[in-house]
Amino acid sequence: MNRAAILAVGSELLTPSRVDTNSLFITEQLNLLGVEVAFKTIVGDDRDELATVLRHALGRVDVVICCGGLGPTDDDVTREVVAGVMRRALLEDESITARIRKRFESRGMQMPEINRRQAMVPVGALVLDNTNGTAPGLWIEDGARAVALLPGPPRELKPMMERLVQGPLKARTGHQVLGRRVIRITGRSESHTEEAVRSLYAEWTAMATPISATILASLGQIELHLSARAGSHETVAAVLGEATRDVSGVLGLDVYSTDGRPLEAVLGDLLVARALRVAVAESCTGGLVTSRLTDVPGSSQYVDRAVVAYANDAKVSLLGVPQALIDQHGAVSEPVAVAMATGIRTRAKVDIGVGVTGIAGPGGGSPEKPVGTVAIAAATAAATRSRLFRFVGEREMVKFQASQAALDMVRRMLLQ
Amino acid sequence: MNRAAILAVGSELLTPSRVDTNSLFITEQLNLLGVEVAFKTIVGDDRDELATVLRHALGRVDVVICCGGLGPTDDDVTREVVAGVMRRALLEDESITARIRKRFESRGMQMPEINRRQAMVPVGALVLDNTNGTAPGLWIEDGARAVALLPGPPRELKPMMERLVQGPLKARTGHQVLGRRVIRITGRSESHTEEAVRSLYAEWTAMATPISATILASLGQIELHLSARAGSHETVAAVLGEATRDVSGVLGLDVYSTDGRPLEAVLGDLLVARALRVAVAESCTGGLVTSRLTDVPGSSQYVDRAVVAYANDAKVSLLGVPQALIDQHGAVSEPVAVAMATGIRTRAKVDIGVGVTGIAGPGGGSPEKPVGTVAIAAATAAATRSRLFRFVGEREMVKFQASQAALDMVRRMLLQ
Numbered sequence: 001m002n003r004a005a006i007l008a009v010g011s012e013l014l015t016p017s018r019v020d021t022n023s024l025f026i027t028e029q030l031n032l033l034g035v036e037v038a039f040k041t042i043v044g045d046d047r048d049e050l051a052t053v054l055r056h057a058l059g060r061v062d063v064v065i066c067c068g069g070l071g072p073t074d075d076d077v078t079r080e081v082v083a084g085v086m087r088r089a090l091l092e093d094e095s096i097t098a099r100i101r102k103r104f105e106s107r108g109m110q111m112p113e114i115n116r117r118q119a120m121v122p123v124g125a126l127v128l129d130n131t132n133g134t135a136p137g138l139w140i141e142d143g144a145r146a147v148a149l150l151p152g153p154p155r156e157l158k159p160m161m162e163r164l165v166q167g168p169l170k171a172r173t174g175h176q177v178l179g180r181r182v183i184r185i186t187g188r189s190e191s192h193t194e195e196a197v198r199s200l201y202a203e204w205t206a207m208a209t210p211i212s213a214t215i216l217a218s219l220g221q222i223e224l225h226l227s228a229r230a231g232s233h234e235t236v237a238a239v240l241g242e243a244t245r246d247v248s249g250v251l252g253l254d255v256y257s258t259d260g261r262p263l264e265a266v267l268g269d270l271l272v273a274r275a276l277r278v279a280v281a282e283s284c285t286g287g288l289v290t291s292r293l294t295d296v297p298g299s300s301q302y303v304d305r306a307v308v309a310y311a312n313d314a315k316v317s318l319l320g321v322p323q324a325l326i327d328q329h330g331a332v333s334e335p336v337a338v339a340m341a342t343g344i345r346t347r348a349k350v351d352i353g354v355g356v357t358g359i360a361g362p363g364g365g366s367p368e369k370p371v372g373t374v375a376i377a378a379a380t381a382a383a384t385r386s387r388l389f390r391f392v393g394e395r396e397m398v399k400f401q402a403s404q405a406a407l408d409m410v411r412r413m414l415l416q
Numbered sequence: 417m418n419r420a421a422i423l424a425v426g427s428e429l430l431t432p433s434r435v436d437t438n439s440l441f442i443t444e445q446l447n448l449l450g451v452e453v454a455f456k457t458i459v460g461d462d463r464d465e466l467a468t469v470l471r472h473a474l475g476r477v478d479v480v481i482c483c484g485g486l487g488p489t490d491d492d493v494t495r496e497v498v499a500g501v502m503r504r505a506l507l508e509d510e511s512i513t514a515r516i517r518k519r520f521e522s523r524g525m526q527m528p529e530i531n532r533r534q535a536m537v538p539v540g541a542l543v544l545d546n547t548n549g550t551a552p553g554l555w556i557e558d559g560a561r562a563v564a565l566l567p568g569p570p571r572e573l574k575p576m577m578e579r580l581v582q583g584p585l586k587a588r589t590g591h592q593v594l595g596r597r598v599i600r601i602t603g604r605s606e607s608h609t610e611e612a613v614r615s616l617y618a619e620w621t622a623m624a625t626p627i628s629a630t631i632l633a634s635l636g637q638i639e640l641h642l643s644a645r646a647g648s649h650e651t652v653a654a655v656l657g658e659a660t661r662d663v664s665g666v667l668g669l670d671v672y673s674t675d676g677r678p679l680e681a682v683l684g685d686l687l688v689a690r691a692l693r694v695a696v697a698e699s700c701t702g703g704l705v706t707s708r709l710t711d712v713p714g715s716s717q718y719v720d721r722a723v724v725a726y727a728n729d730a731k732v733s734l735l736g737v738p739q740a741l742i743d744q745h746g747a748v749s750e751p752v753a754v755a756m757a758t759g760i761r762t763r764a765k766v767d768i769g770v771g772v773t774g775i776a777g778p779g780g781g782s783p784e785k786p787v788g789t790v791a792i793a794a795a796t797a798a799a800t801r802s803r804l805f806r807f808v809g810e811r812e813m814v815k816f817q818a819s820q821a822a823l824d825m826v827r828r829m830l831l832q
Contacts, residue, residue, distance in 0.1 A: 286710025287703025294702025
């Protein structure tokens, strides 16, 4: 048993405002046993649709985890549909009814009669106690396949899923473990990353413990996801560790994280390790660089202050940027970014100053300096560094990419 | 055609760390045409799995929207799998290749040969231009059914989906319209909101065009989602407009937005309308208040500057907060927040100053001032206002709630 499907049941999950998140926890738990999720399907509170999807899933995977739709009301259909598809009669389990009744009474309430639906159990099913709610979960085995029914509320689902993984699920899975590693990369496009690492793919798939890899582009970074399956956590960790070193060997400093840390945490750890403090002068990013830096617990150790100089005269009065420099090069220019970085560095009396000035859009662009033009600088006592970027996208995307580039510039400066 | 399925393609969406969110926007767009989503399935970059799921979907719904897997690399399989299932040959469209080549050249890069895969088009498919990326979308009709292929990155997918709704999708759907309205609320709990609006529910369900309502709690706000279905946009808009006015009548100033605008945009519009300028002094929010304010296009009209005074001496030197005040009340206190707000206001010579000081955690708490304690103040020439909050949750949650409370304090000050 090593392939699973997750079915999330609930009409609210098919609206534009709600997304299924239970499946993330379920996936994590399944992966601990080496079980991979082949697909996830989200269906509404609809008997026909759920039955069809369940039949499809039972034809494709060894274990189906259903979550949601175990409540007492008419639109909670999971229990009945699963029993129907698996051809099991539903019988009331009096001991469950008694437990639910007691739960209500302990709160001074009478059990509504509709809650008896939650005590209906398909013949042959294992009942999974619900320590945080009324609806018990169910585990139904059918030859080589099995179906779990879990309640939708996360605090009811999570402990139940954990016990399933320790018990019946573990008993039916092999002794395989699935491990993952996410390698995060800046300063390269998706295709250039792929070209660089492609030669590794062939090696990885030919290994005794093969590794599969996926490249993912997101805003301001590329992610390389590696996964491997083996008999022990140690083997998986060793194999993925070696592959990660291979990637770092090829991509060098472009790899900024191999353990899931975001860029601001990687930079934060570097600053802590070297006992350096930083101050930031931001214009177009409007505080985002500093907000990201201070998202990291303990960042008060190394973040001293920041100035968001949105108006030009704030650049002059708060950062000491010479007005003549702005007149000569324009507010969005490398010399002004450098003056902002050195200005905040000396005023805050810190080791590193960062300056960011640009045009986030949608207005403010010109043919020479279109929207997305951002000048970024970093300054230490020993050196300054600056670069003019052209980012693509809407205002918030330009802001994010600029913050990413600023954090990355400091990281590279410290590592080179 | 009024039933759709959404297939999100990408192995990363089957890991414990990523969730599909594209389907929310796609659902919203489909709903505009009265098309409901029957189910959503998430599959990995796996030819066999995707083919099976696609066949299942084509047997159940009129239109299938696939997103993701249109990239240039080997693990981008959507184009080929859909062509296979629909029995269409894939041919290179030279005009697409030329466009992609040009896009690379405009950035001074050469097109990698693998990008030619993105120019492959199933025979008879309509090509959907990608204004924000290389991969074009595709629309393939097959009798009464149709399949759309959209790229995964939201900024590429969204404009394409919007054009699909205006064009080929609209041409194939009926004349029902599903409308939704999101009412955003601050300063009330979920249950207090429910209690206040409950009496409206009965009226809404009894109307000729009934309205269904859902209350959703999210960080720092409550959302009330209304939806109605009718023969025309006008009817839907009229019915939802009236219900929205009912809610505002009951909840008053606690309703901050009825048209989807986030709080920072609502506040921005107020500042523009009254020609007021603002400056912000932040401590625990680390720049987040100002970053949110400057997420709004045109915010340079009313955001002058901000100071992130993370270290205490920055509060003194940059904002003129008296050291004695900090010694007496502590850095996290209403008097210090007020001094920060008035300090930044007078230094920046603007109409409104905002001060935020608190303990975001996980460290820094004490029995009297636990993690989550945040003092917020707003100051104008005429008045100051301040309040001490106790927010619950982790560091980033405290930061967000504090930024929400600060923006909301200024909004209420302007409206009262």
